[in-house]
Amino acid sequence: MKHNFGAGPGILPQEVLKQAAEAVLNFNNSGLSILEISHRTADFESVVSEACSLVKELLSLNDDYAITFLHGGASTQFAMVPYNLLGEGETAAYLDSGTWASKAIKEAKFFGNVNVVASSKESNYTFIPKDYTIPADANYFHVTSNNTIYGTQLHEFPESPVPLVSDMSSDIFSRVFDANKFGLIYAGAQKNMGPAGVALAIVRKDLLGKVDRKIPSMFNYQLHIDNGSMYNTPPVFALYVSMLTLRWVKEQGGVAAMEKINNKKAATLYAEIDRNPLFKGTCAVEDRSRMNVCFVMDNPEIEKEFLDFAKKADIVGLKGHRSVGGFRASIYNALPQSSVDHLVSTMQAFEQLKK
CATH class of the missing domain: 3.90.1150.10 (Aspartate Aminotransferase, domain 1)
Incomplete structure (x- = not known):
C-alpha cells in the first residue's frame, strides 16, 4: 500500500476511485463510458444537479448563492474574479499570504487598482498577517484560506465591511465555516474535491452585473450560471468524480x-x-x-x-x-x-x- 502525501493532484477516496473506474467502462448501465457520453444526456445533467445540491448542503448555503463548475482551475479564477467584480478605476483589497495570493494579486492588477492590505512575503510567508484594516470602499477583499507551499492557514476568517472573496482550493470541505458570510468562494478540485480539470465557484448572485466592461463569454460568471455549468462542454469526468467525492464527504458525516x-x-x-x-x-x-x-x-x-x-x-x-x-x-x-x-x-x- 502506498501512503500518498502528494500536494495535488491529491489523494482520493478508494471507493470513489472504484466507482469512477466502473463508470469509465459502463456509466449508469448505459453501455457507454463516462468519457464518451454527451453532457446533454439526462444521466449527466443529474450529475451536475447533484453536485450543485451537495455543495449547497455541505456548506449550508442559502438561496442567495449560485454554484457553477468551470474549466481552468483556480488560476483562471485569479483573473475571472476581478473581470466580473472589479471595474476600471475601482479598487479591490488583497491579503498577500503566499504564492497563490501573490499570483491572484498580479492578475487583479490588469483590471483595476489593488490594495495589498498586508503581506508576510518578507518573512517567506511563514505566518498569516493579522494586523490590517480592510478598506470599506473596496469592491471586495480577497484571501487565500490555505497555503499549500508554506503550510499556513487562516483558522478564522475576518469580518469584512465589503464582500469577502476566498480561494479555498486546498481546504474546502475540510472544516466548518460560515460560507454565507462570503461574496464568492472558488476552488480547484484537485486537493479535496476531485481530480484536476474542474474548478468550483460559489457566487453570491447580487454581486454580478455591476461592472461596465464587456466580459468575454467564457469569463462571465453569469453566463455559466444561467447555463447550468454547461455553456460549453464541461470537464465531464472531473465533474463526475467531484460529485462522487462530495457524496463521499456527506456519507462520512459531512x-x-x-x-x-x-x-x-x-x-x-x-x-x-x-x-x-x-x-x-x-x-x-x-x-x-x-x-x-x-x-x-x-x-x-x-x-x-x-x-x-x-x-x-x-x-x-x-x-x-x-x-x-x-x-x-x-x-x-x-x-x-x-x-x-x-x-x-x-x-x-x-x-x-x-x-
Whole structure:
C-alpha cells in the first residue's frame, strides 16, 4: 500500500476511485463510458444537479448563492474574479499570504487598482498577517484560506465591511465555516474535491452585473450560471468524480465530521515534528495548516536520506515545494489516519537509525 502525501493532484477516496473506474467502462448501465457520453444526456445533467445540491448542503448555503463548475482551475479564477467584480478605476483589497495570493494579486492588477492590505512575503510567508484594516470602499477583499507551499492557514476568517472573496482550493470541505458570510468562494478540485480539470465557484448572485466592461463569454460568471455549468462542454469526468467525492464527504458525516478527522491527523503529525529532535516546523505555530504540514530536518544534509528512507516505507509525495525545500505532508480529507500514523512511525524509526 502506498501512503500518498502528494500536494495535488491529491489523494482520493478508494471507493470513489472504484466507482469512477466502473463508470469509465459502463456509466449508469448505459453501455457507454463516462468519457464518451454527451453532457446533454439526462444521466449527466443529474450529475451536475447533484453536485450543485451537495455543495449547497455541505456548506449550508442559502438561496442567495449560485454554484457553477468551470474549466481552468483556480488560476483562471485569479483573473475571472476581478473581470466580473472589479471595474476600471475601482479598487479591490488583497491579503498577500503566499504564492497563490501573490499570483491572484498580479492578475487583479490588469483590471483595476489593488490594495495589498498586508503581506508576510518578507518573512517567506511563514505566518498569516493579522494586523490590517480592510478598506470599506473596496469592491471586495480577497484571501487565500490555505497555503499549500508554506503550510499556513487562516483558522478564522475576518469580518469584512465589503464582500469577502476566498480561494479555498486546498481546504474546502475540510472544516466548518460560515460560507454565507462570503461574496464568492472558488476552488480547484484537485486537493479535496476531485481530480484536476474542474474548478468550483460559489457566487453570491447580487454581486454580478455591476461592472461596465464587456466580459468575454467564457469569463462571465453569469453566463455559466444561467447555463447550468454547461455553456460549453464541461470537464465531464472531473465533474463526475467531484460529485462522487462530495457524496463521499456527506456519507462520512459531512464537513463537521471531516474537520474532526483532519484535526486529529494534524495533531498527530505536528506532535511528532515537535517531539522528534531531527525535525522542526517551518511556520508560526498558531498558523499551522491542517491540510499541508511543512517541516524540515534540523540537519539539512540528511534530508535526502530521510526521503529515501520514507520511499522504502511506501511513502510518496513527501518532498517539499521546490521554492521551500524540506518536506510537505498533505493530509487532505481522503488520507486516512493510518497513513499519518505510518509516517510518524517512519520518522521515529529514522530517529533510532541516526542515534
